[in-house]
Amino acid sequence: MTTAETRTPRRLPVPSKPRRGLRTSRLVLAAVVIVVLHLLAFQGTGFRPVVLVEGWQGMAGFLAEAFPPDLDWETVLRPGLEATVVTLWIGLLGTTMSIPTALLLAVLGSRTTGAHPLVYQAARSVLSFFRAVPDIVFALIFVTAVGLGPFAGVLALICHNTGVMGKLWAESMEETDQGPQQALRTAGANRMQQAANATLPMVVPQFVGLLLYRFDVNVRSSLVLGLVGAGGIGLLINQSIKSFQFDAMLTHIIVVLVLIVVVDQVSALVRKQLSGPNS
Amino acid sequence: MNMTMTAPEVSTTALSVRGLVKSYGGRPVLTGVDFDVRYGEIVALLGANGSGKSTALQCIMGLADPDDGGIRLGGADLGPLRGRELAAARQQAAMVFQKVHLVPRLSAVDNVCAGALHRMPGWRSMLPQLYPRQIREEAMACLDRTGMAGRALEQVGRLSGGQQQRVAIARSLCQRATVVLADEPVSALDPHAAEQVMSLLADLAHTEHLAVATVLHQPDLARRYADRAVGLLEGQVDFDVAPADLTGEHLEPLYLPDRVAA
Ligand SMILES: Nc1ncnc2c1ncn2[C@@H]1O[C@H](COP(=O)(O)OP(=O)(O)OP(=O)(O)O)[C@@H](O)[C@H]1O
Numbered sequence: 001m002t003t004a005e006t007r008t009p010r011r012l013p014v015p016s017k018p019r020r021g022l023r024t025s026r027l028v029l030a031a032v033v034i035v036v037l038h039l040l041a042f043q044g045t046g047f048r049p050v051v052l053v054e055g056w057q058g059m060a061g062f063l064a065e066a067f068p069p070d071l072d073w074e075t076v077l078r079p080g081l082e083a084t085v086v087t088l089w090i091g092l093l094g095t096t097m098s099i100p101t102a103l104l105l106a107v108l109g110s111r112t113t114g115a116h117p118l119v120y121q122a123a124r125s126v127l128s129f130f131r132a133v134p135d136i137v138f139a140l141i142f143v144t145a146v147g148l149g150p151f152a153g154v155l156a157l158i159c160h161n162t163g164v165m166g167k168l169w170a171e172s173m174e175e176t177d178q179g180p181q182q183a184l185r186t187a188g189a190n191r192m193q194q195a196a197n198a199t200l201p202m203v204v205p206q207f208v209g210l211l212l213y214r215f216d217v218n219v220r221s222s223l224v225l226g227l228v229g230a231g232g233i234g235l236l237i238n239q240s241i242k243s244f245q246f247d248a249m250l251t252h253i254i255v256v257l258v259l260i261v262v263v264d265q266v267s268a269l270v271r272k273q274l275s276g277p278n279s
Numbered sequence: 280m281n282m283t284m285t286a287p288e289v290s291t292t293a294l295s296v297r298g299l300v301k302s303y304g305g306r307p308v309l310t311g312v313d314f315d316v317r318y319g320e321i322v323a324l325l326g327a328n329g330s331g332k333s334t335a336l337q338c339i340m341g342l343a344d345p346d347d348g349g350i351r352l353g354g355a356d357l358g359p360l361r362g363r364e365l366a367a368a369r370q371q372a373a374m375v376f377q378k379v380h381l382v383p384r385l386s387a388v389d390n391v392c393a394g395a396l397h398r399m400p401g402w403r404s405m406l407p408q409l410y411p412r413q414i415r416e417e418a419m420a421c422l423d424r425t426g427m428a429g430r431a432l433e434q435v436g437r438l439s440g441g442q443q444q445r446v447a448i449a450r451s452l453c454q455r456a457t458v459v460l461a462d463e464p465v466s467a468l469d470p471h472a473a474e475q476v477m478s479l480l481a482d483l484a485h486t487e488h489l490a491v492a493t494v495l496h497q498p499d500l501a502r503r504y505a506d507r508a509v510g511l512l513e514g515q516v517d518f519d520v521a522p523a524d525l526t527g528e529h530l531e532p533l534y535l536p537d538r539v540a541a
């Protein structure tokens with residue numbers, strides 16, 4: 001008698017897929033293309049680890065000069081902290097001030113809200129443009145208008161973030177369940193009403209999650225924007241490198257690390273709360 | 280219920296479908312469907328999977344474009360109507376879906392108010408918090424009519440399937456619809472909840488004089504709650520009988536495996 005324990009599991013041969021040969025040759029072709037691309041890229045970037053090993057002394061010298069960090073309150077630490085707060089403000093305003101524009105373009109540039117095809121295409125094009133132009137280019141442009149300083153950084157982030165967040169929001173609207181929107185359409189609601197009362201309430205958690213994610217990214221970006229003159233701690237790091245004050249630079253970098261870790265943790269915490277019991 | 284329109288006269292035709300034709304990608308789905316629904320009656324639509332029941336309802340609601348045929352809603356021929364006039368004529372009909380299609384994060388009363396969006400002033404229709412007070416109160420009365428007033432402030436996503444379906448029916452009442460089209464409203468519900476929803480739909484037809492057409496996959500429910508049963512087969516109406524006359528002779532050909540549209 002066979003019991004459940006002694007029974008040998010039944011097996012069946014897995015049917016082989018047709019056109020297997022074609023698939024294999026495609027895989028080989030893809031592998032060859034990828035390898036060739038990498039060889040070209042290694043050459044184009046001068047990617048030779050030997051150079052790194054040979055040049056270790058340079059790095060060691062640099063680090064030796066940077067250690068210990070210069071913790072002088074009046075000349076280094078306080079200006080550094082103040083500039084870090086400015087960096088945070090740039091990231092914050094760059095994110096929040098782009099909400100209206102991103103929301104408008106997302107609603108118009110989402111297939112589900114059923115805007116006129118021309119409007120849809122126009123909104124998509126504007127989003128693509130703002131996304132394609134890097135924030136640092138926007139910063140360089142705005143510096144010529146409003147001068148060096150954090151305001152140029154905020155403007156640059158507003159532009160770039162509108163493009164990125166608008167696209168992400170439009171996509172999350174397209175991915176959400178269309179049923180409630182369709183129900184309101186059959187109830188005689190117009191397109192704006194459908195978007196405001198069905199689509200948007202459905203995607204609020206995703207929208208807030210993406211907003212926090214963008215805030216996180218924008219704080220980092222505002223750091224880099226500082227390097228091209230748009231204020232904040234980036235500017236101080238740039239200045240300390242130019243004047244060979246590597247110990248001051250290290251202090252600023254440590255402060256920045258703390259800021260980024262804090263922002264990252266806080267936004268992760270809030271996002272976790274959002275995706276928690278309620279949705 | 281405080282519906283402000285005059286109750287339509289019982290036994291006049293609310294919905295009339297004539298020669299409805301619809302094909303998808305050259306494959307005929309409906310090849311000339313005729314049926315009527317009168318005020319005060321509930322009609323069950325029966326038919327195999329793929330027989331075109333949903334397609335017929337979608338054509339009536341404007342969710343699909345029929346290739347041919349005429350649809351009259353509340354005496355108005357939809358054929359020549361366009362734009363706003365067509366939308367206004369269609370507002371007489373409300374749709375109830377198997378998957379309820381409520382917004383899960385919003386409260387029951389907010390969801391019911393959304394049925395009245397078409398008569399809310401522009402900016403006040405953009406946020407539930409701005410909905411006019413009269414509409415909120417009307418929504419409460421609609422929830423009361425479907426037995427859900429006690430759960431008005433709860434998030435819809437937390438209600439059971441049967442409760443959600445009753446909120447969805449309340450939404451169609453708040454729309455002030457006189458014709459309710461329900462596509463498998465009880466297919467996802469347990470037997471008890473299904474009975475509740477079916478008896479609610481039948482009661483709305485009989486006491487509020489609504490015209491109700493509901494797609495059902497359970498002939499037994501049709502027998503007990505409907506005033507008439509319409510069977511769809513091969514794109515046409517195969518039978519249109521009183522439920523008492525609904526026999527195996529009607530039903531067997533409907534669900535024969537080889538008859539099901541491939
Ligand atoms: N949007 C569509 N595009 C292409 N074909 C469709 C579409 N909607 C329905 N069909 C086809 O039309 C036929 C009828 O579909 P319909 O959904 O109306 O059937 P049904 O009677 O409601 O079936 P069920 O009982 O499964 O809900 C099916 O063969 C289906 O594949």
Ligand SMILES: [Mg+2]
Pocket residue numbers: 332333334462
């Ligand atoms: Mg169906």
